[in-house]
Amino acid sequence: MAALIPLRKCCQTISIPYIASRGIQTSVILQKKNVRAGVYKISTKKNVPLTYEEAKAPYKLGVEKSWNTWNTTNLKDEGRKSETLIEDEFIRNFMMGTWHRMIVSDIVIKRKHNMINIAFYVNRRRSLAISKVYFLVGYTEELLSCLLKCPVKLEIQSVESDKDMIFKYI
Amino acid sequence: MAAPMNSRCISCYNYSLSHVINSAKVLRSSSRLVSDAASSRKDAVIGSTDDKDSKGFRRYQMKKFGDIPMERKGSRFTAMVKPIAPRYTKMPVNQDWTNVWPTAQTFKWSVVPLPLKQGYLKNKMEAAGDGLPPQKRGNTELIKIPNFLHLTPKHIEKHCKAIKKFCTEWPSELDTVKDMDYHFPLEVITEDYCFSSPSVRDPRARTVTFKFKASDLEMDSHARDKWQKLLKSRDDKVTLKADRCPLRKQNYDYLQYLLTALYFESWKVEPWEAEMTQEDMLDYSWDLSHSKTNVVNIINKYREKDQTIEDPTKRRLPYVSDDVSPDTVTSLEPVKEYKQSVEELNMTGENITTINNYKESVLKLLNVQTKSNNSS
Secondary structure (H helix, E strand, C coil): CCCHHHHHHHHHHCCHHHHHCCCCCCCCCCCCCCCCCCCCCCCCCCCCEEEHHHHCCHHHECCCECCCEECCCCCCCCCCHHHHHHHHHHHHHHHHHHCCCCECCCCEEEEECCEEEEEEEEECCCCECHHHHHHHHHHHHHHHHHHHCCCEEEEEEEECCHHHHEEEEC | CHHHHHHHHHHHHHHHHHHHHHHHCCCHHHHHHHHHHHHHHHHHHHHCHHHECCCCCECCCCCCCCCCCHHHHHHHECCCCCCCCCHHHHCCCCCCHHHHCCCCCCCCCCCCCCCCECCCCCCCCCCCCCCCCCECCCCHHHHHCCCCCCCCHHHHHHHHHHHHHHCCCCCHHHCCHHHHHHHCCCEEEECCCCCCCCCCCCHHHHCEEEEEEHHHCCCCHHHHHHHHHHHCCCCCEEEEEECCCCCHHHHHHHHHHHHHHHHHHHHCCCHHHHHCCHHHCCCCCHHHCHHHHHHHHHHHHHHHHHHHCCCHHHCCCCCCCCCCCCCCHHHCHHHHHHHHHHHHHHHHCCCHHHHHHHHHHHHHHHCCCCHHHHHC
16 A cells, blocks of 8 residues: 555656657666566577577667667657557568468568558578469558558568578577 | 369369458459469369269368379479579679669668678677678668668759759749748748558648738738737737648638738727727827826916916917917927827836936926026
């Protein structure tokens, strides 16, 4: 109960819209000790491959790696935070299912105006015949455009093997 | 045995595809692919008479492990196809980069002929193991960040060349800011918003602002006074802002109406405005003040006394002629000066200049000769 009193005081002084809108983070996060979420454990043989994205801990975002999603919703006085987040999650699930076994990198979603650009790497040796890839591109773009109500563009690049994506072994 | 089995596999695959395609209304070429496949399925069914029972129904045959022949297994994937060399290896040195990278797009490692690296190493064994940051091939960091490869000087030159035919010369009449203010006294300010969302509309874009100077409007002293009262502001610079309507056009129209209504309303003289006293005025007006009645009374008194004195040099106020009536007193020169000095004292406040002016005008009004005047 005693712990609740400062919280209540805090809620009285800070208005809810202020808490809800976060704005841009411009400084490095210093409170990073004992952070375990999103950090890979070292294996005994140190033979587990990690990509660059996986090798960098979440608190390194904006320092050593950048975001997988680029949009304006988290800027001050901009709306549509939750909708964009849910849509991005849907796009990622959709891509992992549609481009099954082919995607070797993280899916980068960039939004400009009403345009959604989806960029990722596929493993050429594991991908389908080129005509089927063309079909999948059209299928994905058309279906996502209809579902998300805005033009969607895929920007696919290929690498020869999964080893191209390995940053280090842990 | 194998031939009908294969054909059925194809048909099943295309059945599932056709379902998805029809629901999503996708590519025309894909639907053609489906129709081709459907016809081949029909052929397969007709051709495979051995698989039918005595009543003509097709027998159901289960797929066994290893039934798919090797050549089809290979054709599903492109592993056997040799990779094509990246495009940047075939580029001539003197190529036109604007043709390679015409518009904004995500970084492509196979196209950009630069030895780019992006990333941070904790120790030199990471990445390629040569102590250098990850190279451009398969680099996810490079596809995340925005690039400016579509905005090289060559690109800008091309853009300028393309839009030059739409440009006209700047009019020489509008060289200075003063000229612009003179020719375009009204400034209309609207804002557009860029953001990422399926809709390009933003409710904040409806706001319209008008900026102008009240002195540019043709108004007399009454209209100006009423204008200031209607706006509750005495500033010359006026800002009208409207966001009450849902659309920008509506707000613009509303502001135009508001400006017109304000202007003509300030010109109107209502019957009750005759009852205004000094307290109702925004500025100090000597004509409405108690000071004026006092001055008129004093001058009238002296005039009546002066009329009994025949020698004009011995009169108290020599500047007042006999035919001056109470109404025409204010047009006398010393009274005008007095009025000006009193108004100045009230409007700008007390300082040495205004007080001295006031003193001089009072001395002149009452024709008081100071010692210094007598000596000179």
